[in-house]
Amino acid sequence: MAPPVFRFAPSPNGYLHLGHAYSGLMNFDRARETGGRLLLRIEDIDATRCRPEFEAAIYEDLAWLGIDWETPVRRQSEHLAAYRAALDKLSALGLVYPAFESRAEIAKLVSLRETNGPWPRDPDGAPLYPGEAKSLSAPERDRLVASGMPYALRLDMMAACQRATGLTWNELGEGPDGERGTVPARPEAWGDVILARKETPTSYHLSVVVDDALQGVGEIVRGQDLFHATSVHRLLQVLLGLGEPAYRHHRLIRDGEGRKLSKSSRSTGLRALRAAGITPAGIRQLVGLG
Template sequence: MSARPVLRFAPSPNGELHLGHAFSAMVGFDMAQHLGGRFLVRIEDIDTTRCREEYVTQIFEDLRWLGIEWEEPVRRQSEHFTTYSAASDWLLKLGLLYPCFATRSEISEATELNPHLTDPDGTPLYPGLHKNLPKEEVAVRLTRNEPFALRIHMDRALDALERITGARTVTFTELDGAGHPQHIEMNPADWGDAVIVRKDVPASYHLAVTVDDARQRVTHVTRGRDLYAATSLHRLLQAILGLPEPIYHHHRLLTDGQGNKLSKSARDTSLRSLREAGVDALQIRQRVGLASNETAANGT
């Protein structure tokens, strides 16, 4: 691990940043300053069809406006597909991934049989289509260049986890709002056979973020509470890939007047529009509930 704590803010450039992003960035930046650590910005642009360069530029403008400073160079996921492929190749070699050729409609039709079986995000659990295809059929489909994702064979992955750690569950350290450590136990099996490599790019969010945090020697992962459950899958990958375990802090989420999480798709008030309206960084801190002298450890 790095001699100094390392924290990061990792937005996706597929829309304008909003107040929720400002809160997350400031929580991480404040914690880095409080710990005497380093602060990084990472551009999570593996979705090359939705991410746009103009949003990358805007992210940097928004962060500077908020008074946030970061180290250069900025890591961009789209420049490291070979790194993610190396990780997935290792998982394949271990027999922990399998190709899934199923279409969305096929998966949707199959999950209708058990609509109440869902993952922590509320998505119907993958019903195991193509999990046990004969090698000969897989070879034929690959020869025909049929699109496929790589899913984790959760039963085998848990077997591997047990050989490594002696348990079929994972643990991690979570800092609460006051900065006190809590030791959490979770079951990765709740995610079922999750997608580790998407059909369109050689990674998924889960694989890329796990590899990137290790590559950048991130010691403290600060992110929204909506990603809390995903930590079990990330810890599973860390254990199997032999990657270090960071400390986590999942901060509260900002919501609109109806209690819904702020989102890009809902066109919530963007930082760009606030900046152009003459709002300053101190006013943003006040709006999201972070006083100017407040750190992430005691202010979320």
């Protein structure tokens, strides 16, 4: 039997903090416990925010923590063709459509909808897509695309859910409300999610399921902030004919006021903590892995 595969997949859009350390160490420890392999993936599809110096810092910080990983490292920006192929497969199923509203126009549409009562929001608190782009005719869509208008490629969630019913996943960790074991997936709660944009041929949801499948990841260890997104990932896995990994969502490391850590928080940044004399063993103690 092949050894289990784990992965740690940070984005190089800032310096790593204690939350990243916890997740990276969790993956590293699980790989050692099971005799498995640990992969490092650099999720750098956002060219406007990702920078080479942050990627270099990721390698430096992880090595300082004592984490090692297999090479070569997979950088998402080098594999856009794989995401395009997955998008084309979904498009061939009639499940993808372009939406042309700007973020400001979407906010205005939501405001108009809310004159009649609260507009539904996804598990992260963002309003569901309120536009009517799905009802545009094919010639009109083609005309708008040909005109050079910016667009987002969205998943027709209703049609997608009709193709994949009864979705669940195996939760080895714990969800925000204590969910464990077989968890029912509810991708419809996210509405018509974005799969790609005109200038970026993929999104987090699409690229993460493609990468995990191509790299043979069998157990996905990540924070509880992505627990509900697993519903979308399970849907895409079924639609694309990909395997089903197990999931192990872990608690989040929070600041003194109970907020999720951000890369702008110097007080929990690994580089700042290292400069202050904290050791790798001290980091393990700070995140509860001592």
